[in-house]
Amino acid sequence: MSPVHLFKAALLSSALALSGAALAMPDFSFNTDDLPEDGRVVLYLAAGGELSALGIGLDAATGGRVSNAIEVTGFSGELGETLTLPAVAPFREVVVIGAGEDELEARDIHDLGGFAAMAADDDEGLTIIVDGLEAAVDDIGAHLALGYALGDYSFTTYKTVDEIVEDGEVTVVGSSRSDHRRFDNDLVHLAEGITLARNLGSEPGNTLWPQRFVEHVTSAFEDVDDVTLSVLDADAIRERGMGALMGVGQGSIHDPRLLVIEYRGADDEEAPVALVGKGITFDTGGISLKPNENMWYMKSDLSGAAAVAGAVLAAAKRGEDINVVGLMPLAENMPSQDAIRPGDVLTSMSGRTVEIMSTDAEGRLLLLDAVHYAQVEHQPRLLLNIATLTGSAARATGDEYAAVITRDMTFSLEMMEVGEAAGEDVWPLPLHPNHFTQIESPIADIKNTGGTPGASIGAAVVGTFIAEDLPWVHLDIAGVDWRDEATPTAPVGHAGWGVRFMDTLLRREAD
Secondary structure (H helix, E strand, O other): OOOOOOOOOOHHHHHOOOOHHOOOOOOOOEOOOOOOOOOOOEEEEOOOOOOOOHHHHHHHHHHOHHHHHHHHHHHHHHOOOOOEEEEOEEEEEEEEOOOOOOEEEEEHHHHHHHHHHHHHOEEEEHHHHHHHHEEOOOOHHHHHHHHHHHHHOOOOOOOOOOOOOOOOOOOEEEOHHHHHHHHHHHHHHHHHHHHHHHHHHHHOOOOOOHHHHHHHHHHHHHOOHHHEEEEEEEHHHHHOOOOHHHHHOOOOOOOEEEEEEEEEEOOOOOOOOOOOOOEEEEEOOOOOOOOOOHHHHHHHHHHHHHHHHHHHHHHHHHOOOOOEEEEEEEEEEOOOOOOOOOOOOOOOOOOOOEOOOOOOOOOOHHHHHHHHHHHHHHHOOHHHHHHOOOOHHHHHHHOOOEEEOOOHHHHHHHHHHHHHOOOOOEEEOOEEEOOOOOOOOOOOOOOOOOOOOHHHHHHHHHOOOOOOOOOOEEEEEOOOOEEEEEOOOOOEEEOOOOOOHHHHHHHHHHO
């Protein structure tokens, strides 16, 4: 048996291209009440509201030109409305952003930070004035900085320009010392986790395969306390009997891996929360080859695994009082003389057999071995799996919601509350006994696809391998992991979707 490789994150860090600047973001400082004398400034104004105390001071410094422009332009203050005033002496630019008329939730504050990043990004520095904002959360300045960091993200690893210009310092004025503590001890780590997920999902397939994914993630966990990383290589995967995971990856020159990250932030006897993410580093569809149009998107078919890595990183770096195990089954789905075929039968780690009806329904094969491994090796109290699993989910819920499937509607509604709080919304899809009937095979225990709706069928395949008494959440993020149009907190490209959702869930489970 090939041994499970146990190692600390530092061992592979020197081998990586995606390091250092990979998790870079602006430097933030938090200042109570010192207005700048020049430069670029962002000011928030509620709908129908008046300038805040610091806003009045800013307006006075411009000789009233800011308030005059607000009046003349009919600025309404609707959430996200932006009024840009260049060359308002003594400032290079003043940007007024609407804060809406309702009390702000955390996700609204994040959006306001993202609007600032979109409107006033500046390599020479920026001042954001936050006094006067009314919110249902504490530490508004810290949440605003998180939103700015998310909205400011860009993936520039393969740009050939001589020098990538880095952002100047972002100063949050009207904030408090608690904002500084909350950001530095907590929210900056959430931003780092999302950035890690976005970086992984943005890498091209020719630079990221299963072992390289392992190396990138390992580097990110360097010097993080209470974390153990382990990797099952191809020999260990075979020895464990993971025929489904091995089968998906056997058509590629890059062998599959199972990356496991254990974070122990609570008592040893406390059962962990298991997070399992699909990690197809590139998906051609295998023998069931996809059409060429938009196949390039399939470099991000590892979005579930990337999100799991980011969520565990955030929890571990802030020292969350919880035990978490993140499992990332990794494979490249390629057509070759060694690839599995439609009609083949694979034997999973559980002993159950799976008839392959389509080699392009491969993500559930990775998951079914990984969720069984999670239950056998870690005995979790809650299991969540996340994957870019089906086009069916994307068609059903669009790009506003991820699909969530659980065994009962009450639990699904709880997950909707988690999504609302996280700023990553989910919408329930059904899981009916008939969906399990539709995947019965005449020659094996189950088929890997068959019947409709596809999202529910995919969940049924995975659910077959999860104990009925184990709380289980299935997230299909095929419609939300990639943005063709920017949102305030997600530029065009890979969104890192799921890190905030799982982060919020872990916070609730810790409480």
